[in-house]
Amino acid sequence: MGRMVVISTGGTIASRWQGSGFAADANGGEVMATAPLPEGISVEVVDLFSVNSPRLTTHHQLTLLRTVHEVLADPGVDGIVVTHGTDTLEESAFLVDLHHDDPRPVVFTGAQLPLGATDGDGPGNLHDALLTAATTRGLGVVIAFDGKVHPARGTVKTQTLAPDAFADPSGTRLGNVGFGRVSVLRRPERPAALALPAVPETAPRVDMVMHHCDADALLFDAALDAGAQGVVLVATGAGNATPEIAEAVAAATSRGVLVALTTRVQAGPVTEIYTHGGAVDLVAAGAVPTGTFRAGQARIAVLSALLATADPRERERVLRHALGEPAAADVRPADLARV
DSSP, X not given: OEEEEEEEEESGGGEXXXXXXXXXXXXXXXXXXXXXXXXXXXXXXXXXXXXXXXXXXXXXXXXXXXXXXXXHTSXXXXXXXXXXXXXXXXXXXXXXXXXXXXXXXXXXXXXXXXXXXXXXXXXXXXXXXXXXHHHOOSOOEEEEETTEEEETTTOEEOXXXXXXXXXXXXXXXXXXXXXXXXXXXXXXXXXXOOOOOOOOSSOOOEEEEEOXXXXXXXXXXXXXXXXXXXXXXXXXXXXXXXXXXXHHHHHHHHTTOEEEXXXXXXXXXXXXXXXXXXXXXXXXXTOEEOTTOXXXXXXXXXXXXXXXXXXXXXXXXXXXXXXXXXXXXXXXXXXXXXX
């Protein structure tokens, strides 16, 4: 079935009791020792780092991205598994997927229970991730968790503690793992991969600001004052805020700040329906609607656009491409007629 490389980054799957709580401190070899291996594979471990995933920085994530590409530069590698903390797994997986242009799989997994826990889910998840990496091709970057296979694009953590931790609230999973095999239910649609970015000395700042009753532009403007080159506005409903927020967005985009518009609602797309500060006005002010992508992955799309180019117009084009929008030249007259 092949030669697998496991890239270990920490998380609950590598966590042990520290006296007051759990924290990642086990290396990849210790994590691998807990898991049953699918028959017929060999495994090599890359110990990249071991941290709780809320502590990850852009530098960590870009290091992971480049490591994935370095591992796949070896044609003898058949697949990669990344063990990762669940809190920000959806962000790292999406970042890698945006830049992944290889039929060989990259499979993210982790655990909800710590290393060595009775009936812990880490060993089973790691086995399923290895099986997925060994037996599938052409799915892009995926997440294997609790017997299910999800696309990196759109999948988020939906349960804080339950074993069935991940799903795309607006979509369906790619497959199931059971009885020693992976059943692929569908193939994901993915845009062409972005070029691999450099690792800058200082990563561009991208902040998230949530709208709520009584919200004004204070926190949005504070992000800009702090040097944000990109802001994700987490709006209400189908992507709505206030006229004051729309004015702040217009001022930001006029300065070349990249603004993405998502929603705090669990499922469904951002849609231009309402004015008086709604998505109609926010998009007119220059915000880019993110469809069904939620805040964490919208932020990764903005970050990737900022890393790709310094040109504001090109950054917006890259952002729209990352979100899966067709390029203007790819839109057919029949498509426009249906709008």
